Structure formats: structure tokens, C-alpha cells
Amino acid sequence: MFARRVMVVGTGYVGLTTGACLASLGHEVVCADIDAAKVERLRRGVVDIVEPDLAELVSEQTSAGRLSFVVGAGAALGSFEDGRPAEVLFLCVPTPMGAGGVADLRAVESVIEEVGAELAAGTVVVNKSTVPVGTAARTAELLERTDVAVVSNPEFLREGSAVKDFLGPDRIVVGSDNQDAAERVAALYARLGAPTVLTDAASAELMKYAANCFLAMKLSYVNAMAELCERVGADISDVTEGIGYDRRIGQAFLSPGPGWGGSCLPKDTHALLQVADSADFEFRLLRATIDTNTRQRQRIVDKVRLAVTGKRTGSLSRVRLALLGLTFKAGTDDLRDSPALAIAALLRQAGAELVGFDPAFVEGKDGAAPPTEIDGVPLAADAVSAAQGAEAVLVLTEWPMFRTLDWSVIASAVKRPIVIDTRNIVDPATLRRAGLTAVGLGRRGDGDIAE
Structure with a gap:
């Protein structure tokens, strides 16, 4: 497996778990957050989230030099070894319920506005947050970059067992209209040996909602x-x-x-x-x-x-x-x-x-x-x-x-x-x-x- 330079924006349940677990798989990961105090705590190994094994994993991967934390998505772009650019950018920002029940995508749009023009050619932008159908297409429109692909890679993590779920998943879902980009993202998880569903972006986005709503039913x-x-x-x-x-x-x-x-x-x-x-x-x-x-x-x-x-x-x-x-x-x-x-x-x-x-x-x-x-x-x-x-x-x-x-x-x-x-x-x-x-x-x- 080839190690990749991965940038994760957001250090909540999804972002921090994603960053720490990808680092444990051998990738070089930089996690960015707008909360400077939180970033400083994470650098000291203090994890605010009550989540089994997460604090230990963060400390272990930070000590190993595979995981680091910075303030702001823009700062993360130049934080990799020898100044090399990120190859994959994970968006793990909040998408809370807005007016009328529709997902609020302002955080996603804000990150794209901040770093979109600075991404290196060939970067893959991954929507990890739960987002409505059509968000990958909307993200591509906001980027206005034909040399940057957008992929939907929904998370299926349960609070209280997020690390276990990430490292022992039932399946990996990757959706994109760019087959090469989808395969590059799927390869990040190769060591897990999980069944992988490669599909289009809209189907991947709907899959997360379909799963959670079935469980609610x-x-x-x-x-x-x-x-x-x-x-x-x-x-x-x-x-x-x-x-x-x-x-x-x-x-x-x-x-x-x-x-x-x-x-x-x-x-x-x-x-x-x-x-x-x-x-x-x-x-x-x-x-x-x-x-x-x-x-x-x-x-x-x-x-x-x-x-x-x-x-x-x-x-x-x-x-x-x-x-x-x-x-x-x-x-x-x-x-x-x-x-x-x-x-x-x-x-x-x-x-x-x-x-x-x-x-x-x-x-x-x-x-x-x-x-x-x-x-x-x-x-x-x-x-x-x-x-x-x-x-x-x-x-x-x-x-x-x-x-x-x-x-x-x-x-x-x-x-x-x-x-x-x-x-x-x-x-x-x-x-x-x-x-x-x-x-x-x-x-x-x-x-x-x-x-």
C-alpha cells in the first residue's frame, strides 16, 4: 500500500477518528480545525471527545510523526514533510440540520472557498460529512477546478465505537464520476480488507441516508x-x-x-x-x-x-x-x-x-x-x-x-x-x-x- 498525504478538515467525532485511523494505516495526516484552543489541546494529546481508544490512538500516531494538528484549513496545505501538497482532502465539518430539515452546508462551502484555489492539481476532495444528494456536484461547481476531483466517501461510525467501526468496517463506500479518483480514495483503506462499493457520487450520498433512516425505522x-x-x-x-x-x-x-x-x-x-x-x-x-x-x-x-x-x-x-x-x-x-x-x-x-x-x-x-x-x-x-x-x-x-x-x-x-x-x-x-x-x-x- 502506498502512503498518502492526507488533509482532514474538522476534528469532531468523524474528523478526529478519520485522521487518527488513517494515520494508523500508515498515511501522513494533518488535521485542521478553526478552534485554536482545541488544536493546542490535541497537540498535547488531550482529546475532549469521550470515545473508547481514540485518545490513545491520537497520542500514538502523534508520537509516531504521522499525525499533526494545525489551525485553519489554509495552514494545513503547507504542513506536510518538505512542503509537499496534500494528495487527498477530507471534509469532515459539521452539516447540522437547518431550516425545514435541510442540511446546512455552509461549513463545507467555507472550506472550499478558503482552500479551493490553493489545492495542487490532482488533489482529490472527499466529502466525508453526511451531505444531501448532489453535494459532490455542488462542491465541484464551487471549486471551478477541472484538475481537482470530488469524491463522496460517507462514514458509518457509531459514537462509542467509532475507532472500532473505522478499523473494522462492514463496507467502504466511495462514489465519484471520476473512476481514478474513486479508486485512489478506496486504496487508502486497502489494509482493512473490507468490501468496497464503488459507485457514482449521488448513489454514495444517498447510501448514508438510506442506512441511517432504515435503522431509525x-x-x-x-x-x-x-x-x-x-x-x-x-x-x-x-x-x-x-x-x-x-x-x-x-x-x-x-x-x-x-x-x-x-x-x-x-x-x-x-x-x-x-x-x-x-x-x-x-x-x-x-x-x-x-x-x-x-x-x-x-x-x-x-x-x-x-x-x-x-x-x-x-x-x-x-x-x-x-x-x-x-x-x-x-x-x-x-x-x-x-x-x-x-x-x-x-x-x-x-x-x-x-x-x-x-x-x-x-x-x-x-x-x-x-x-x-x-x-x-x-x-x-x-x-x-x-x-x-x-x-x-x-x-x-x-x-x-x-x-x-x-x-x-x-x-x-x-x-x-x-x-x-x-x-x-x-x-x-x-x-x-x-x-x-x-x-x-x-x-x-x-x-x-x-x-
Whole structure:
């Protein structure tokens, strides 16, 4: 494999993981970011992101001389050994959801405006960020360079396992109307030995949305099935185990929960709806997926009302609730579109008094003190402190530590012995032995199946 000079613009989850992992594959990588303080921390080996193995990989590759960090995309162009130009430029900048659900591409356009004219002839510009169909073509138009190719190379990384996903991918997707450029980008990953899909840019761009929206549909489906299980007296754990053995379905993404969130699924589902609308296609299935997810959050609030007051419309005014987990999933400190925070907002709107605990925020970053509150939810130092005097404990994020809490201590701390496990991760028998009432999603025998 030939080592390449790779420039990565953006050092978020995607950019930093991409840069560190490509360096580990033998490439010379320069990562650029507009945040000077962040760049300085990265140079010192301080990684702000909670991501297993990432900090170690960054430190290792920096020490090996294959990974470096600079402020600004323009500065990165001349940062390679002997002043040689970058051969491949990865765009890993934010593409947040803008007005109406369409992806905001201003960061992508800003980078192209900054460095487009300075790129060496033959450079390949790679859109790694999740972008709408047609962005590769738009990028080429902005470049106005016939000697610079544009490639779509979507990422399929999960927060909490990004390094593992990058170095052990299910597939590599590369799309471009320039076959030579596509093959050059695919060659960067040659050592991984993963199946590679070479296609046109539009298909590659749509592939990322298609994958994420399918997963969102699967999650909304299992949440709807959990509600149906409650109504008919079935058990969602048995149902999902049974259907999961079907190889056409699989076991992944079959766990009910408080709704899906994070930095990708909400943004990508709305973005694909925009793509469909612009193509005059009514994507009813996807719209129902989003509506089901929105409804799930209110359903959790209704379960809390029923468990605490005995009525689905009961008042939660001045009811103290302990929230265990605030991040959108375990293994990360990412709060973007967290269903836990969305539910917290609904509970607060209903008059509940909240206190939260999340292991991602026990310690501060880079020597700073840990936060004392998140989105208006005061933080406790531990789960027991959060539960003190609570009329119900809600498990909102699937942190493994919640399975092994000393629930008997929790039982002695709460005002009322109710645990509402929105992730079904705590053994109900363990809770009952501790003297707690266990309320889950779609589980047979839970206390709130009927009002």
C-alpha cells in the first residue's frame, strides 16, 4: 500500500477518528480545525471527545510523526514533510440540520472557498460529512477546478465505537464520476480488507441516508411493538429474541427505548424527507418513523404519570424525579438530540422537579470542574444522591453501570420505590428483590400495563 498525504478538515467525532485511523494505516495526516484552543489541546494529546481508544490512538500516531494538528484549513496545505501538497482532502465539518430539515452546508462551502484555489492539481476532495444528494456536484461547481476531483466517501461510525467501526468496517463506500479518483480514495483503506462499493457520487450520498433512516425505522418499529406488547400482555424481550434469529432481520437495533436521537438519526431522517420532497416523492414510511419517535417521548412521560399517580393524566407538579443518564446513548458524552433531555423537558414542563446523574459528567474536561447542571437539570455526584427523596427513578441511558448499581441502597434513598427503566437494562427481579417496583417497556408483568 502506498502512503498518502492526507488533509482532514474538522476534528469532531468523524474528523478526529478519520485522521487518527488513517494515520494508523500508515498515511501522513494533518488535521485542521478553526478552534485554536482545541488544536493546542490535541497537540498535547488531550482529546475532549469521550470515545473508547481514540485518545490513545491520537497520542500514538502523534508520537509516531504521522499525525499533526494545525489551525485553519489554509495552514494545513503547507504542513506536510518538505512542503509537499496534500494528495487527498477530507471534509469532515459539521452539516447540522437547518431550516425545514435541510442540511446546512455552509461549513463545507467555507472550506472550499478558503482552500479551493490553493489545492495542487490532482488533489482529490472527499466529502466525508453526511451531505444531501448532489453535494459532490455542488462542491465541484464551487471549486471551478477541472484538475481537482470530488469524491463522496460517507462514514458509518457509531459514537462509542467509532475507532472500532473505522478499523473494522462492514463496507467502504466511495462514489465519484471520476473512476481514478474513486479508486485512489478506496486504496487508502486497502489494509482493512473490507468490501468496497464503488459507485457514482449521488448513489454514495444517498447510501448514508438510506442506512441511517432504515435503522431509525427499525427503532421506531420496535418501540411501537413494545407498546403493543403492553396492550396485549406479551413480552417484547421474547418477541425481539424470536424475530432477531431471522437472518433477514438480525438482532441489532431491536431494543426498545425512550426514542432515538444523537447527532445523526434526527438530522438524517429530516434531510432525507427534504430530498424526497424535492423529488416530489411522499415518503410516508419515513414520516411515520419520525412521528412515532416524537410520540415515544410523550409515551414515557405518560408512563411516569401512571406509575407515580396511578393515572396517565395524573399531575406531576412538584414531584421529584431522578434521571439516570442524560446522553443520547451510553459510551459517549454527546447530548445532541438526546431523548433523555427531550423527556426531561416534557417532565419539567409538567411541573416535575428533576435531578440527574450521568457517568459521562462525573469529571470535568482538561482539568475543569464537572458541570453542575445540563439543560436545566441539576446534576448529582452519583446515582444514590440523585435518587434521594425521589418519587420515581428513571433509567434513560443504557450505561452498563446502571445494571450493577446497589439497588437496595437506592431503595433506601427514594421516597417511593418506583424504577421506570426505559431501556430495559436492569433485571426486574433484581429491582423487586430490593423492594422496588419495576416498570419497563413492553415487559409482561410490569405494573403499568393497565390503568
